[in-house]
Amino acid sequence: MGAAHTQATPPAPSGAHGLGGADPARDARCRRCGHAWRRPSDYPETSATLVDDTPGPAGPAMPLETQDALYVALELVIAALAVAGNVLVCAAVGASSALQTPTxxxxxxxxAADVAVGLFAIPFAITISLGFCTDFHSCLFLACFVLVLTQSSIFSLLAVAVDRYLAIRVPLRYKSLVTGSRARGIIALLWVLAFGIGLTPFLGWNSKDKATSNCTGSGDGSVNKSCCPVKCLFENVVPMSYMVYFNFFGCVLPPLLIMMVIYIKIFMVACRQLQRMELMDHSRTTLxxxxxxxxxxxxxxGIFALCWLPVHAINCVTLFHPALAKEKPKWLMNVAILLSHANSVVNPIVYAYRNRDFRYTFHRIISSYVLCQSDTKGGSGQAGAQSALSLGL
Known part of the structure; x- marks a missing residue:
């Protein structure tokens, strides 16, 4: 014990993660960003020693290198499944005339939005999670692209809900109201709106001043030429006020609540119709x-809401309780992001599980184009598929 007390203790490094040389001004500027100053060219030995040292009762949980590797591996698996499953959905609708309904x-x-998540949004998310140095607007585009796809998914789900409500509420006028050409026009409009909403931060609602302030001097306005322009992390470029007030409260939560009301009304109307009159067998089967x-x-x-609400809940905590948000470990946000991306894998599974005609078409496509087996059954679908598929699912 005595020897331990007499042994000289080296001075603690000054970096946010206990790394780097003694440069208080640079470290202070980097701490204002809430992230460690990390340049591989300056600190090549640090990649194996970084840990998630976010203050909290549990202390460090896992080396950041291990967290990042696990996160990237899971994202790549989700991306592959999302692309494969949703391409299969698009191919099924294209291959079967019976599946080509407005719904x-x-x-x-x-x-299509889920395919784009697998092809673009997930690679962008992986890139932005690494915190590389880039210019502000490139990083902002990477951060905003997933918002475009999320909004498009919400609009598509809302359109399906309205479509199903019309099919139940005005069944005799439904086919004249909802046509294929009108559905395609609505889809185009919804994608335009999704891009407008998702790219709103480019109009000025962003964190450019805050993100680039770490490259200015202590007070004289001089620029540190050796400084990283922007450490590309989501919270460095997109303000939480936009994510909570505009994106969540304005563009995500209201459509989800509207869809909930619509489906409640659908079930109420359908139950009333079943109870109010003695329907013919065909009408009862259709209903x-x-x-x-x-x-x-x-x-x-419901699955969409369960997958996306954790991310928005964390954003709300970050905005309204910043002291509590500082204690959140990196793995928690990674899990929430993985859950939101995993939503893109779920829908084809639901279609296959809940609808025999989608399931049949999936099987036919996989047998013909993946397993190279001939379709012995022939035809474009099972008997009675047209009447069932006109309902969408």
Missing amino acids: NYFLVSLA QREIHAAKSLAMIV
């Missing part, structure tokens, strides 16, 4: 199929 056009729009379709689509909306 399924909206589902194809949803699938029961509508109810089954509504249940499937409501399930998709």
